[in-house]
Amino acid sequence: MPIQPTYPGVYVEEIPSGVRTITGVSTSITAFIGRALRGPVDEAITINSYGDFERIFGGLWLNSTLGYAVRDFYLNGGSQAIIVRLIHSKQGQGQAPDQGQAPDQGQTPDQGQAPGQSQTSDQGQATAKKAQLNVNGLNLEAANEGSWGNALKVRIEYVDINVRDDAESQKLFNITVLDQNTSQLEVFRNVSVLPNHPRRVDKVLLNESYFVRFRDESLPTDRPAAHAQPTLDKKLWDDNDTNTKAEENSGADGDDLDVNDFTGLNKEANKQGLYALNKADLFNILCIPPYKNDGNIDYDSLVDSAAEFCKDRRAFFIIDPPTNWTDKDKAKDGIQNLGAPTSYAAVFFPRIKQPNPLRENQIEEFVPCGAIAGVFARTDVQRGVWKAPAGTEATLTGVPQLSVPLTDPENGELNPLGINCLRTLPAFGRVIWGSRTRKGDDRLTDEWKYIPVRRFALFLEESLYRGTQWAVFEPNDEPLWAQIRLNLGAFMHTLFLQGAFQGRKPEDAYFVKCDKETTIQNDINLGIVNIIVGFAPLKPAEFVILKIQQIAGQIAV
Structure with a gap:
């Protein structure tokens, strides 16, 4: 603080530097939504291991695919997940709070709910019951x-x-x-x-x-x-x-979920179903394992709602292939029925085959979303979110087989349509062999066709959004603009040194502009400061072409 001199002598005053370090947000917190054996309902519960999932939500359960997806997430390198347990309500009506959540399960105090609360139906009757x-x-x-x-x-x-x-x-x-x-x-x-x-x-x-x-x-x-x-x-x-x-059979698991349990009436307003994730501070990846008897989700409606929700929350949706995609032709025909093309989602094909420990390790088909989210998390830690989570390093742990073996020509038919393939490669095993968003169809010529470009942009947006909150209500003039350029520029330069951008020099890789050209007097009068951040993203090398040529032997003269 400023010093008021009162006596002759030397005074020491510390001057603020104006540096406010921007910290990059997490990139691989994965949200899973679906049925579970037990646990709080319509709450976003943070877990840090599969052991946490077993303790709170009961682990694997034959009536739900959620536990298998969470298991695969941690097997493949995932570190932090958010679980939302849902139960079926008749008519999918809104729900009111009731008691039912155990303490210390990842809920933050500012969520406006006392510890130990869950949800039961008020307008639609819940088919699951408490013992x-x-x-x-x-x-x-x-x-x-x-x-x-x-x-x-x-x-x-x-x-x-x-x-x-x-x-x-x-x-x-x-x-x-x-x-x-x-x-x-x-x-x-x-x-x-x-x-x-x-x-x-x-x-x-x-x-x-x-x-x-x-x-x-x-x-x-x-x-x-x-x-x-x-x-x-x-x-x-x-x-x-x-x-x-407990009274005999007084507790019941309830019926299978339907789309109304995710996005039904009043779900968004009450922060329930899919929108229970609004209680979470941050998530980056969304997985919705199958919840219907046929092993699917409501692709015609839920996919679009989930992708739009991810867009609002700066997250990315991993879409599982339907059960009827039993060969590459059905995948080619079915991609048009998988929701509207969006850069906030990607689809992976085929499904994976694994032993089911609840059925004496019989080999069964499972959706790949959990394993893929785990590979995303592993790649982010090892290489960075700007690296495509695909290639020979993107191996699928705990996946001995794939439901549909694909050849190079078949992969070549699916990749231009934005369908990311899972392949079996000699010596490497099962790997992710595609990195396109749903906007990755070559006919769309979209600038967000690649998963790492979209996810890196989401990382930048969320990090800069959180890192510039200090600027709100500051005097809107050159001293503020200079601080913004300094802080954002330092953050972007750190990423440049890590190899996150194209370009050999910083000026070729990114720019941060905030001055009297971006913020004119009318903006100042309206209380607006405009910041323009540009970056040159890295694009994955999808096609490596070796050109081999014969040369004539040396001719003696």
Whole structure:
């Protein structure tokens, strides 16, 4: 701050440099949307490993392809994912919040929702249900919908209550919850039914339990009776007479999803379905694994909605091939029915074949979106987002076969249509052998035909958008413009040194312009500062042509 001199002597003042370092955003945070065995509904939950997915969402499940795609993502180099679990609602109507989310699952405090909340239908009835438990007069329910809750058991005990005053007067007790499917235990000690007690049972379960919630509007007046000890010939949880089981078949997984569960009425306004991702600060790649019985999604409507949503969020959509693409001719004919051409999406063909551990490792077909997103993430880390995620380095881990073997001539028919092929190459195995967006059809002659060009532009846009927030409300004159040129120029030059642009010199690779030519007086009067950033993107070498020529031998003279 400025110094006010009051005495004769030397004063030291630090002068701000005006440098505000712009940090590049992540490029490979991948969002997955679909059904899961368990977990919060219509919430964007951040996970950092497949172990997190198993713990929160239950891992692989025969009734959903979501878990397989997430597994492939981490097998192929993915690091961070956002999971949105959906359940089917009749008529796809809007939904209102209810209790049901376990704590510490990737939700940020500014999302306007208390910890421990999920979604159940208000206008359309949810077909999935939460398991119910009546624990000696204490009415509980599973933390979220699904048949997983039918495996819950609960015990009430009075032992080891550590309090200063009388336990009966404070109505204290202990709750132990067992999930028989995973053998996980939760223990909550010294909880009470008194409304003003600091360990009030409903609040403790809401904020600390992954398994159960209190479902009555009001607390009981008396603490629940303690369960009896098991007989000598049985273990604690094997004696069903000495603990409370969930009511039989009270929890249900619900019906298969339909397009209305993603983009139905009021979904966007309520941040549900596809639009639950608006609760996430940032995601870069979107995957929607098949959710219909025939192994597809609603290509005629959901693809366009998802691509448009990605455009708004500066993200990229990976489209899986339909099940009826069983050869290259069906792929050529079907590409016209895969939504409108857009540079914010790409389609990959064919599907992959893998052993299914839930069916004794029988070989089955799966969609490739998770594995491809993992390769995107791996390439971004190793080479940069400007490198095409394709070629001999883009190997697919955990993919022993492809559903349709393709030859070079067949690949040559599909590539000009913007269909990216997965190939089997000798010595390299299964690789991604194409890097075009849906605007990559040669007949469109679009400047955004290549995936790395589009994704690099999205990276620049998001990084510069976040890195220039400081300029809002600053005095709109040359000192501000100079700072903008300095900070943006430093960021772009760093990328130039990393090899992100064409050109041997900075002036050939990029420019940043912000001065009185871009911002005229009328713009200043309107409160606008205009910044123009240009860059020369790297284009992938799709076709490497070797020209070989014979030369005549040396002729003696």
